[in-house]
Amino acid sequence: MPARRVFLDASGRSPVTPRTADAFLAGLADGWADPARLTSESRRARAVLDGAKEAIADALGASPAHLHLTSGAHLAFDRAVAGVARARRGRDRIVAGAIERQAVLDAAEHAAPGAVTRIAVDRDGHLDAESFAREVADPAVALALVQHGNHEIGTLQRLDALGDAAAAAAVPLVVDASATIGHIEPPERWDALVADPADWGAPLGLGVVAMRPRTRWLPAWPGDAFAPGGVSIPLALAAAVALQERLESLEATRTRLHALTARIRDRLAQLEGVTIVGDPEERLPHLVTAAFMYLDGEPIVSRLDREGFAVGSGSACGSDTFEPSQVLAAMGALTHGNLRLGLTPDVRDDEVDRFLATLPRVMEDVRRSMTG
């Protein structure tokens, strides 16, 4: 019997659990109607939606009245950044981290064309707090945009220091928590927060924006700027249940995956021409990125796939897998190709062992085929 296929590419999307799929179906049964209408069907849909929003808000440490759902994380970034920037009219600069997601940088560029300043990171991926403080002190800055944790290298930002600097300058801090919610505790320092349910195990198709009650933002047009045409209520319920499922075992999963990824990091670092990128301790528990000095990522991914392992390479969020990682480029990591692993909560120790036993042989095969 062939060994069970091992999925080690959980970043942004992963298989949906039966409990989350059931929640979607329950949401479909009770939440298919338009919640804005006057009928019993609509009232029931509204109750399902309100319940889902409340559960998600609770988990984020946000107020349900200031939680907004969109039809995807990209739209959430765009609407959050544009809305906060619009309320800061007259200030036309945005300060952002150098290793933010492309979707975040797109949203920033859209809101402040040609006026996005990117703050450099150190070798582990932490933003330079001094230069961040210096930049946000400029009265022309509309908002600052930093991630809670990086979606490729896993490094967690030191939000206390960044939050202090932003608060001192009275600049709203927009935090991208799209790679961290459901994996670690939510961040506490933010004025606006963006999260991505697909990253915590919900089906794709929903984005989350939380604002503090004090945070000012302006929609681009009257009406619901976050979800024109309405948001999928079944997806909202599925997202709430998937998050609940993650939170119930958050500490245990975090500890177990952190140990597993530590083992992976140690083993990979012993291989020739391989560098592990990102902070070894202040990091997400389930992600590992390795940069290769001499090897392409693509043939390694393809060979591992044939051996039964799904892994990632290139940019985690690019639409073209063959593009180099912008995160690694921004960090100045000398890299030919790279390998990106994302562990799901149900990955087994023996599966990781099997992967670690297979990878060196695959790398050797690829090396031989390149030189031969």
Next chain:
Amino acid sequence: MPARRVFLDASGRSPVTPRTADAFLAGLADGWADPARLTSESRRARAVLDGAKEAIADALGASPAHLHLTSGAHLAFDRAVAGVARARRGRDRIVAGAIERQAVLDAAEHAAPGAVTRIAVDRDGHLDAESFAREVADPAVALALVQHGNHEIGTLQRLDALGDAAAAAAVPLVVDASATIGHIEPPERWDALVADPADWGAPLGLGVVAMRPRTRWLPAWPGDAFAPGGVSIPLALAAAVALQERLESLEATRTRLHALTARIRDRLAQLEGVTIVGDPEERLPHLVTAAFMYLDGEPIVSRLDREGFAVGSGSACGSDTFEPSQVLAAMGALTHGNLRLGLTPDVRDDEVDRFLATLPRVMEDVRRSMTG
């Protein structure tokens, strides 16, 4: 035993059939992965997505290579109109029907601020073909925007005449088929077409744009402008299956519902102060809108709801049910309130009978409570 609840508010959203829900689950099982990556999971997801797009394109008479999915119909309108307008740079006017959906007019206003000309309709809701032809002949017109059928009053536009005029002026014709696909045959005269899977029985969260291979359009930025961050593959599969389900019984359902709505129109027209709006023959089979001279719509909807009937009032696509219908206002229909019915394919004759027996009493109750 209380009678089964009767849902007569099918416009934009309706209950999802078991077969469509099953398709969503199948799509979740095989289509959860990012189709842009290199693994087997991604290839499988890509195959599911391609199959769903091909099925939808076939049903629309479109080419799969020129079919685009978005995360909702509103976004579909916006991207289709903006993309076609951008390719017509230098021409800054848009010609649109007077009774287009608000989302369509928003998209037009977004693409051509302050330069949207609305073509008047006759008393049945047909665009004035002469004034349409005159307006599109202006070389400053970027595109023309008309609906296949109206989402409230059901009137079908005479697309042949409008299409001839647009073609003679070499102006692209963008057709809103969001209220008609799955109910009647798709339109044939269009350069770009927008459809809304939620209206044909799919779960909310998907929009469809079809372009002719010859139609020029430009994205706002490089990459996938229609679905930044990707589209839900389970929703795409559910939409394809829901459409298939509608098409399998299209003719029979159309004939049956047309007869039922004809009966409803006749009966309502006999009531005092009630006018039926829209073309009595060239219309969608499942919709009826009645305008009241003396009564509000809201108390009638609420009382009918308590009696077991879900019906609509106000604008079909407004977020606030209490807003007056923009369609009726644009038609100059003298109306205090209105009642909007949308029949699902599985509505039973005896349910419609029961509704017709209940409505006059409910109207009389509301009339008494208003004067008393």
